Amino acid sequence: MSKKTRHEEHEEHADESWLLPYSDLMTLLVALFLVMYAMSATDAKKFEEMAQAFSSVLNGGTGVLTERAATPSESNLDQGKSDKMNNVISKNTGEAEMAKLRQKEQEDLEKLKKQFDQYIKNNGLTDLLSTKLNQSQLMITISDNALFASGQAVVKDESRQLAKSISTMLQQFPDYDVVVQGHTDNIPISNTSYSSNWDLSVDRALHFMKILLLNPNLDPKKFSPIGYGEYHPIADNSTPVGRAKNRRVEVSIIRKYQEFKQFTGIPPSDN
Template identity: 30%
Template structure:
């Protein structure tokens, strides 16, 4: 009988310990679940603490659940500027060094020629984009290169000759309908302007025509919404794209 009693007591003791272990595991899993949810979303410290206290009350837990936990309020500790800076740093670290070298050479060239107010520069994995506003190259509704824009194209022709890459000329317009004797749509106007720049670079600056191509995008790829004259002027532009071929880099 004593042996049976001892066996029964041992079984009860084991059962009690197993229950506590299961409960502890459950609490750990729930806490892990909440941490995972937090990592995938943006919550405030107040909401996180309220949810944790609610779970604590439901399971009869103590204060230890919240001890040592730190919640960062995204409204105060993060910002769009910080995120943008971080993304730029990551982009610079992962971009092809040869592409970044090309970009820096283009920026330096524009600064040396003192034409940074006439042309802006961007880049992505496809190449270097030199953006020229319509007002520098063309009159309203025209694809004839203005005398005031020829020097800018002379400088950019010199820039293009520094590289062996293919070059694509892209024309863009705003969304104001185009009706005149020369062009019946923004498609035609944007393509006509791209072709005018292409011909100038080939015929006046001796850029090999086999390197050149022209595209017209009309009004369908705006930089900004066409909701003001200032924005529409930004969308009326020509891009000279120095195409980056990774095999060449």
């Protein structure tokens, strides 16, 4: 009887195929925790570098890491850039509008100056009146001889028409503030009406302003009288010619949109 061949029993080998998905799972979990940590950090540059590295290792190209949401620091930065850009646009718009207003104002004041100059020429008043336009105002300078008797502040009857003519031209631009200034020379005044050149200069400015405001089309809120006495001369008080130049009334139309605000002695307008 032949013997049957007896096969030796071999030890069963454990199935290790589960290790592959397990290792993949561990790798993905590590990557997930690293990504979560990076997203909570404030260094956007490091996050970007790590995202590129993981994407390259895991799938050989770009992946979900490169399509991440902006970090808080980036969001704040983007918002800051947006606000800054809006401020720049707003500032540029404001400057453009202001430039237009200044240009319109310049045209208005040049037009008004031409009207005054033409009036002065037509009435032969070149020795008594003059105009000057600068960065702060349009100024009409009137010699005291054209308005007052010596040492007096009441406007002469024959000079009241001059004040009325000026008021008529001013009514074309009613929104401007107007300052009426009185000036004297440095010779002390000696009469019963005034105790000083201060008093005389203030009273002259006030009297002339009141005649201007007889025009109902002018707003009294826009007008202010100022007396400077002898303390703002435009010529040398040591000569008769110089003193005659210093005795004057100035009507100043103040710019509203001057680039560099200057003190004019006038209170702010209500509107």
